[in-house]
Amino acid sequence: MPLIPKQAAIAVADMVDNCAKVKPGMNVLIIAANDGLHGGVNIVDQETVTWLHAAVVQRGADATVIWCDIPARPAIIWGQGADPSKAWRVPPVVANAMRAADVVISNAVDLTYEEELREIPDILEERKIKYARNMATTASLLSSNWGLTPYELVSEIRIQANALAKPGARWVMTHPNGSHVEGIVVKPEDMDDYAHYRDIGVYCPFPEGVWSSIRARDAEGVGIINEIGVIWARHIGVPCPFKQPVRVYIERGYIKKFEGGEEAETLTRFYKFISEYLGEATYEVRGFHGGVHPSAILEPHQCPNAPYRHFIEHHHWSSFHFHMGNSRRAKDFPYLMHISAELRGGDLKIGDHYVYKNSRITTADHPKVKAIAEKYKNRPGLEPERWLQTPR
Structure with a gap:
């Protein structure tokens, strides 16, 4: 496991304890998107996911990590030939894993609760699944004053x-x-x-x-x-x-x-x-x-x-x-x-x-x-x- 700066360790603990509110015995799903490692919009690094996983396990919860591919599609959703009534879908494996979790920690912009697909809140609200959106998705973001506040x-x-x-x-x-x-x-x-x-x-x-x-x-x-x-x-x-x-x-x-x-x-x-x-x-x-x-x-x-x-x-x-x-x-x-x-x-x-x-x-x-x-x-x-x- 890569060494974790003290600032990032404090931020991860704050996120897991006070935002996601992870408790012993919970099933916690941690999601990240592969494209974010290589210049895609779902910015993330492996250190962040590793540190989150370790923090969840240390609290006596069961952690599952999914690195998923988000469907490739045009960024612009309107114009000639476009039909925004037919959107891309959450990958089925991801959707089913979300339904089985007590808490979801998402590191993917495309899987946001408020700004992308209606499908995301629909899945979560079926069973009142806690959805912690981690926006500090890299080691440097976690270590920043933004993450440490x-x-x-x-x-x-x-x-x-x-x-x-x-x-x-x-x-x-x-x-x-x-x-x-x-x-x-x-x-x-x-x-x-x-x-x-x-x-x-x-x-x-x-x-x-x-x-x-x-x-x-x-x-x-x-x-x-x-x-x-x-x-x-x-x-x-x-x-x-x-x-x-x-x-x-x-x-x-x-x-x-x-x-x-x-x-x-x-x-x-x-x-x-x-x-x-x-x-x-x-x-x-x-x-x-x-x-x-x-x-x-x-x-x-x-x-x-x-x-x-x-x-x-x-x-x-x-x-x-x-x-x-x-x-x-x-x-x-x-x-x-x-x-x-x-x-x-x-x-x-x-x-x-x-x-x-x-x-x-x-x-x-x-x-x-x-x-x-x-x-x-x-x-x-x-x-x-x-x-x-x-x-x-």
């Missing part, structure tokens, strides 16, 4: 942000680039409020990254965006970041038009194409939320893959976004349309309270958050600049 600390920043999203309150996003988008917070479908930890539901990511997606109605305004989330940027065929900003015009809860350069034209054609399958819901601004992690910005030597660095930055505590499109009610549509219109460095206010102000999430100052930070003085926390290898 205490899961408990970031979870508390998250829960306090959730608590500010009161159903019926008005939310307002503004940004120095001229963006102004606002709407009304809608109550969650299956509970009365959003102030819940990850012990409800099957999904938990590591490192913790965003507060709950807040349902919204009657969104209005203009969002000026420089990028969207990397998974759907790949599916649409736009670069991340854009070559030219895109103006998103929103009225009565729906996108009315995109303006800008080449990316705006591509988005316009993509949304028209997908509307043949999803109808008006294609244009729905269904919700919003943002990042909660103080150290979710990495250097190229820590993560050479530029799109994956953008994916990590999506979780930074200066980043928030609104969701463009809603496929959730179309149960026969196999993809989960998860297109996040990214804004970084602006303000977000819900009711009388700022959630983001001056490029930082305000709930990092909550007394409960500060009390937890005191427990972890020897790990990165609320003063991320003190832990930088390369000062910015």
